[in-house]
Amino acid sequence: MAQSITAMVKDGQQYMQTWPMQQQLYGMFPECRVISATKLSMKVMPALGVLTVAALINLQGIERLPQALAIGAFFLSLPMQGLMWLGHRSNQNLPPALKSWYLDIHHKMQMQGCALQSPKAKPEYKELARLLKTAFDELDKAFTKRWF
Incomplete structure (x- = not known):
């Protein structure tokens, strides 16, 4: 493209x-x-x-x-x-390893009650950026610390 x-x-x-x-x-x-x-x-x-x-x-x-x-x-x-x-x-589309990590974080954030859009079939880096920004802004440090 x-x-x-x-x-x-x-x-x-x-x-x-x-x-x-x-x-x-x-x-x-x-x-x-x-x-x-x-x-x-x-x-x-x-x-x-x-x-x-x-x-x-x-x-x-x-x-x-x-x-x-x-x-x-x-x-x-x-x-x-x-x-x-x-x-x-x-x-750029996320590589397979990052895509599974993106989906895992998305699922865990939904379990915590974060209001998120449904995950895309082929997520791009900009979707990962939005998800990580939401995670760091809305979730506490103890929860995000487990991912890194």
């Missing part, structure tokens, strides 16, 4: 807001590290890109403007790369 770049970036932003940033998940999923790096790059890279272009033009002269702009564009593209990775990942 081909997705446009703008839709992928939008999905990445939503996935970044949905994914629970819990210490227990850092070792299990790369999302936590990618989200942290993407948030940091969104703050730092625009300034670093502008400073790099200005410094290169100042040191190398205007003759090196194309190279300086290419390096600046690289720095500015790093946050977009993180958002695109997250958007692509959010729309």
Whole structure:
């Protein structure tokens, strides 16, 4: 399923807001590290890109403007790369092992009385993110500790 770049970036932003940033998940999923790096790059890279272009033009002269702009564009593209990775990942189907874990958590949460939508036949990572966010927000730490 081909997705446009703008839709992928939008999905990445939503996935970044949905994914629970819990210490227990850092070792299990790369999302936590990618989200942290993407948030940091969104703050730092625009300034670093502008400073790099200005410094290169100042040191190398205007003759090196194309190279300086290419390096600046690289720095500015790093946050977009993180958002695109997250958007692509959010729309991938869960592998069989994670799917069974997703269904197990979903069943246990329903047993605890959480109001959830019925599980999908082919869940994607964004459904797992919503389920984990609900679990960490609504259930106590003793209950979620058993899963990790």
